Amino acid sequence: MTDNNATLITIITEAALETTLIKDIEELGAPGYSISNARGKGNRGLRDAAWEANSNIRIEVICSDIVASKISEHLEQKYYQNYAMVCFSAEVNVLRPKKFN
Amino acid sequence: MTDNNATLITIITEAALETTLIKDIEELGAPGYSISNARGKGNRGLRDAAWEANSNIRIEVICSDIVASKISEHLEQKYYQNYAMVCFSAEVNVLRPKKFN
Amino acid sequence: MTDNNATLITIITEAALETTLIKDIEELGAPGYSISNARGKGNRGLRDAAWEANSNIRIEVICSDIVASKISEHLEQKYYQNYAMVCFSAEVNVLRPKKFN
């Protein structure tokens, strides 16, 4: 495995934000993203995906650490206060790192 | 990105355990959790989600390393022997670390 | 938590590859795998899971770093050129490390 690092940033938030958030993420320079459906619980209570208003999504973005910082700052400013959202990141080894930088 | 660490513990196990497991996890001090549906294969054979008895879930918990240890010890003792289950953890950077400690 | 490491390799790719890929992964020595459904965007455009031809899957394999290298090399050679695919890996702590080595 080529030892080439990139940052994986994961966002778990309300499904209603999908369209808006993807637009933001792409504008901040993310080279791509992946989404799956989720449910969960946190500060803002239970979100059990019983219906759309109550569903979460889990977004993953592999990108450079600079873009990752931009994304997490942007989320903190624009969404953290009013939306159910958590965000975490870690270093990962990627195949073909150029794809993500 | 604020350099604040937390532990992300991921559990992949039988869907039938969802309710029980969440109760346990919350009692052990987890500040929240996220769940998505999964299928897979492991020691206990193929679980292809063809029907509920055969479906997996993937639970993620962001928490302090102490809570993470508690959770993984508890799982090992109470569930590992009789249930299809894997559990792994890693350090992650989180936004607003206070949320998880 | 026992401090025992293994490698977690994650592959996001076209749903059409599921059967083939699983066969390959198992032949390369993976002790198990987990799969969930996903959608996303990357070099090869939007894959919004509107229908099967357009759906992604997210495969996770916990294994030794040697098997992980084999898997990622194999993917690079056999699939990377013609399929929508990303692949990344990271070290994780696992419960019962013997299960994965």
Place this chain on the structure above:
Amino acid sequence: MSTIDPVIWFFLFGLLAGVLKSELRLPSQIYDFVSMLLLITIGLKGGVELANQPFATLIPQILVVMAAGFLLPLLVFPVLLYLGKLNRADAASIAAHYGSVSVGTFAVAVAFMSSQNIEYEQHMALFVVILEVPAILVGIVLAKGLSKNTQWANVGHEVMLGKGVMFLMGGLFIGWLSGPSGVESISPLFFDLFKGVLALFLLEMGLITASQLSSLKRYGFFLLSFGIITPICFSVIGALVGLGLSLSVGGVAILATLFASASYIAVPAAMRISVPEANPTLSLTASLGITFPFNILIGIPIYYWLASTLHASLI
């Protein structure tokens, strides 16, 4: 045996299952499917009716109903702000919910009318669409003022192209273009199954309503009273408007029900994006936890009684 429509029993069954914390659930895509069928069917019914009469004759009615859609939220906003002591965003959001309409409530009213063999103007479906949107716009203005920052293009897109409005409009147009004989071939799915589909929808609504009940305690007396008094007042306005438009008794009752109903799908989604500082639990508790069950269990018969009484005395 009882005279309660079985679809209502499905709602109560869901409610009970939810309260008992049963693991019963309608799979989420089935819920979406069932909602979609209801919306298309309601649209189709309205559209077929439109095919039978010149559209121009409806324009006055449409304008009056649309005006009401703009006015209703303004009536409750001050109540929420001053009497309820809510903050501006929450007051505006709740006002938008109550100014708009609930398609589920409309479907139950339609089922009520047909099981009691009461005639009504089929083009009421058109009013559902017309009443859905204006309150959202008013709500946003109430929350933010006429600020230039509001991305009205986005809001309009979100609102007009949201699932609810689209399926209703799609059904309306298809029904209108196909006419009564055209839709015959698709009627086994859309018309014959209507009540069964409504039953499944209400089962899940019962479950969702049950999950709102816990928040009810938290918000207490004001929200409870608001969620019951508002629909009653709005139903009177609706009934009077209906009389003014010379609707039949059934038509008046349905218009009263529409006015009395509060949105729990389109408006919450729009508010979440456009007025994110409003607390969605608050407005959903009111519209879904209080007003929806009130309307389908108690309200609709009352509104029908109201419609007949007013009709008899005023005309």
Place this chain on the structure above:
Amino acid sequence: MSTIDPVIWFFLFGLLAGVLKSELRLPSQIYDFVSMLLLITIGLKGGVELANQPFATLIPQILVVMAAGFLLPLLVFPVLLYLGKLNRADAASIAAHYGSVSVGTFAVAVAFMSSQNIEYEQHMALFVVILEVPAILVGIVLAKGLSKNTQWANVGHEVMLGKGVMFLMGGLFIGWLSGPSGVESISPLFFDLFKGVLALFLLEMGLITASQLSSLKRYGFFLLSFGIITPICFSVIGALVGLGLSLSVGGVAILATLFASASYIAVPAAMRISVPEANPTLSLTASLGITFPFNILIGIPIYYWLASTLHASLI
């Protein structure tokens, strides 16, 4: 052409597709939906019938059937333990599966009766609910003894509020409260589509059964014999009980089928939580891989023949 019901062909088609490792699947939420429709429909049918007769007259039958539900698992437990040489947990779990019932098998029996124009007591649906639960409780006690550690409140909650029991009970009550004329409006979805829905259900059951066949080899001869002999013996007991309760021939045949059937939804779920050390593959292989196909392909006609013979000779 053939006299085999098309729903059985759907099962065989699924079985074949599974054995051929075709990628054919019923989407999981559709399977849930289809199961749910079957459960509600069966409940509704039973409930409508209950509306026609005083409930009190059924109490003796209910008590007898319930007692049988407690006794049946006790009959097979020693066989599994001593003859099958299974460990205590596995023996207890399998005993619970066979003491309880399979709603899918019941639905096929109902379809068989109606396609052969055989009358039966519609309130048999009630017995499905009554037989579903006791065996689970007995199974847990067999596995763990009457230990104080067992969280009976949890077990009761899990069992009584599980999807199967809830949908059946919900249907029963709604049918009962609405009566025959009340359910008419929802009958196109629940009654007219019943057999088509059953066909889809059996298609998926065929696929699932096929996936159990591989484990069959592993567990071999004892399980295979057990999975065929048990339903035959239990059907005789069921038929005799039915005769004792003065049921019609059709009723006797259905009660025999119920006794012969083994659970593969409610019981596995309950055992997984309450007796986790039992191997779920073992019990599912038996109930789903052997007994279910045996019952729907061969058993039901035999049980009907048994019922008519006994009925003719004993009454």
Place this chain on the structure above:
Amino acid sequence: MSTIDPVIWFFLFGLLAGVLKSELRLPSQIYDFVSMLLLITIGLKGGVELANQPFATLIPQILVVMAAGFLLPLLVFPVLLYLGKLNRADAASIAAHYGSVSVGTFAVAVAFMSSQNIEYEQHMALFVVILEVPAILVGIVLAKGLSKNTQWANVGHEVMLGKGVMFLMGGLFIGWLSGPSGVESISPLFFDLFKGVLALFLLEMGLITASQLSSLKRYGFFLLSFGIITPICFSVIGALVGLGLSLSVGGVAILATLFASASYIAVPAAMRISVPEANPTLSLTASLGITFPFNILIGIPIYYWLASTLHASLI
């Protein structure tokens, strides 16, 4: 009002919603469900018909149609390679798409015939299956040559046991084995709902087609012309074959439609695995973005006109 079938309006509605970037969607499992129902229903209809006539009489027709399935892709491959200047893999893949058939297009043709009360041979469903597979094999050979590396066993498995072929074949066999009276009990789900289900299917097809339109610009004029001219030419071949086989006017029209249609489910899936270097966007843009809407909006009436004209002049 209009003479356009409402199912076509559903397609146009989906197309419009997609173009407007509405968030309207059929949930993915519902789309799978709806496709599955269509396939089974089409199979069942064909199978019931087969039950009415000796299979042997059809063997000549089957052989002719199968031969056509092998030949059609060979006709367009050189056009794509030399005129279209596509690389070998892409040319082969597109040739396979157009040599094979689209079940959705077939379903619309069937709906067209029945709404115009035009008779046709019900066993046409058999030809859907027969035409689906050969073009895939030819496409792979065109792309790779008769290389030994091709895992024909895998390809065969994938193709024959894919969902489309399996559901059609399953329906055919079940219909054939059950006969007209046997399928009666399942007809409310499979036959009565057919057109409604087709409407939902076409709604989603409209949405998917809309998502292909953006790629259309990229590939431009050649693909557009190819996607319209090929179906027209193939329909003439199909019509002549149909006449040669002495089919009725309706049968000729449907065979012409089948020849004219291009696969967008089975073939793309097979090509993705067997000819991965072919660009799937290219072939899907053609078959789904151009040929599918052309056929259902304009083609089918033309092919019917063609069939009647040829029938009248040649026979």
